[in-house]
Amino acid sequence: MYQSLLRQQLELLKSSNQYRTFTTLSRICGQYPFAKLNGEQPDPVVVWCSNDYLGMSQHPTVREQMHLALETYGAGSGGSRNIGGSYELYERLEASLADWHDKEAALVFPTGFGSNDATLQCLLRQIPDCVVISDALNHASIVNGIRATPNERQVFRHNDVEHLAQILSRYPIGQPKLVVFESIYSMDGDIAPIADIVEVAKRFNALTYLDEVHAVGMYGARGAGIAAELDLVDKIDKIDIIQGTMAKAIGVIGGYIASTRVIVDAVRSFATGFIFTTSLPPAVTAGCLASVEHLKSSDDERQKLQINTALLRERLKQHDIPVMPCSQTHVLPVLVGDAERCKVAALRLLHTHGVYLQPINYPSVPVGTERFRVNATPNHSQAQIENLAVCLRETFDHFAIPLASKTFTSEVA
Numbered sequence: 159m160y161q162s163l164l165r166q167q168l169e170l171l172k173s174s175n176q177y178r179t180f181t182t183l184s185r186i187c188g189q190y191p192f193a194k195l196n197g198e199q200p201d202p203v204v205v206w207c208s209n210d211y212l213g214m215s216q217h218p219t220v221r222e223q224m225h226l227a228l229e230t231y232g233a234g235s236g237g238s239r240n241i242g243g244s245y246e247l248y249e250r251l252e253a254s255l256a257d258w259h260d261k262e263a264a265l266v267f268p269t270g271f272g273s274n275d276a277t278l279q280c281l282l283r284q285i286p287d288c289v290v291i292s293d294a295l296n297h298a299s300i301v302n303g304i305r306a307t308p309n310e311r312q313v314f315r316h317n318d319v320e321h322l323a324q325i326l327s328r329y330p331i332g333q334p335k336l337v338v339f340e341s342i343y344s345m346d347g348d349i350a351p352i353a354d355i356v357e358v359a360k361r362f363n364a365l366t367y368l369d370e371v372h373a374v375g376m377y378g379a380r381g382a383g384i385a386a387e388l389d390l391v392d393k394i395d396k397i398d399i400i401q402g403t404m405a406k407a408i409g410v411i412g413g414y415i416a417s418t419r420v421i422v423d424a425v426r427s428f429a430t431g432f433i434f435t436t437s438l439p440p441a442v443t444a445g446c447l448a449s450v451e452h453l454k455s456s457d458d459e460r461q462k463l464q465i466n467t468a469l470l471r472e473r474l475k476q477h478d479i480p481v482m483p484c485s486q487t488h489v490l491p492v493l494v495g496d497a498e499r500c501k502v503a504a505l506r507l508l509h510t511h512g513v514y515l516q517p518i519n520y521p522s523v524p525v526g527t528e529r530f531r532v533n534a535t536p537n538h539s540q541a542q543i544e545n546l547a548v549c550l551r552e553t554f555d556h557f558a559i560p561l562a563s564k565t566f567t568s569e570v571a
Contacts, residue, residue, distance in 0.1 A: 182196045183514060206513060206534075207515050208533075211463065212407045227247065227445075238437060265426055268411070270299065272299075277415050284428050290310075290338060291311075293313070323362070329362070338369070339369070347488070360396050366396065369401045373487075375453045401414070404446040409445075412442065470547070494517075499528075500518070500519060516530075
């Protein structure tokens with residue numbers, strides 16, 4: 159019976175073109191963005207949708223420090239930090255992250271999903287009668303953390319500050335409230351009105367929780383994120399909690415929060431998702447620390463990212479490829495608008511053109527807005543950028559996918 163029930167659910171997923179499959183790709187060390195397809199094809203493919211935004215997974219210093227820590231400490235951490243002990247590397251990394259965001263303290267988790275999930279659950283459980291108000295497009299990890307608690311929750315329309323104010327105004331000024339939002343939304347590539355959201359939240363005495371996972375490393379004078387990029391000097395202290403990841407621009411894996419000593423200590427002491435999970439391996443922690451320290455002082459990767467993003471955006475425009483107008487960042491969502499055509503277009507790009515782009519379908523994005531999520535990196539060459547635009551145009555023409563000149567006669571949100 160159980161097998162049959164689950165099989166029915168899988169068949170329903172397949173029939174709606176929402177069934178996800180893995181493409182076996184093995185990235186080649188030192189040759190990013192090249193990867194071997196199925197580990198056996200003679201010619202590598204070019205990856206265009208990795209979250210390794212700055213190519214830091216390949217950086218010699220990061221790899222060197224990981225090798226050194228592996229030989230010094232061994233492979234695994236030995237358990238949670240409470241049971242297995244806490245390597246000095248964790249303290250160094252947390253101090254570095256706190257300094258990055260100009261906060262008193264930081265706390266590291268094994269994943270970014272886990273840092274959102276565990277922290278939000280903890281805060282909502284430890285702060286009595288706390289109402290949580292969440293942006294409509296917040297990541298699944300945020301939604302998961304919120305839904306795991308019985309707290310009252312409200313959703314404000316995406317980036318709609320007036321709607322947020324309307325919701326907050328319904329509650330007494332003394333009632334605990336938590337406003338949760340992201341700086342960059344990864345499916346649309348748009349930027350939140352951070353200063354306005356923080357101003358409204360503080361007017362109604364709410365804590366603010368900012369997810370910067372798609373911004374850290376790439377924006378701001380030291381790569382500290384969009385809040386730093388916007389020079390919100392008088393606002394930064396009012397962003398109570400910043401959450402980030404080390405699995406994207408930092409190029410390794412892990413998540414973190416940065417906040418006051420009291421908030422960080424409360425999460426460390428009460429969050430079950432932190433207390434009862436094995437800590438990051440020391441080699442991984444060393445790689446994260448090396449990458450963060452490098453990105454604090456080096457603008458080279460950020461500048462090259464912006465140059466390549468601008469070039470890619472221009473070439474896609476020249477070839478009439480429909481980059482959704484919501485994009486303001488390095489994330490370029492290319493609209494296909496149909497799940498089946500998105501899937502077959504991805505297969506043609508991969509097997510005919512040697513271009514890897516993963517189709518993004520529902521529930522990651524709304525039905526009718528299926529897309530490719532494209533991003534250049536500092537590692538992509540100008541020739542590869544030119545080639546991608548040509549290959550996308552050929553593929554769009556092959557499957558009669560509407561081009562920008564037809565698609566954006568009315569704006570797509």
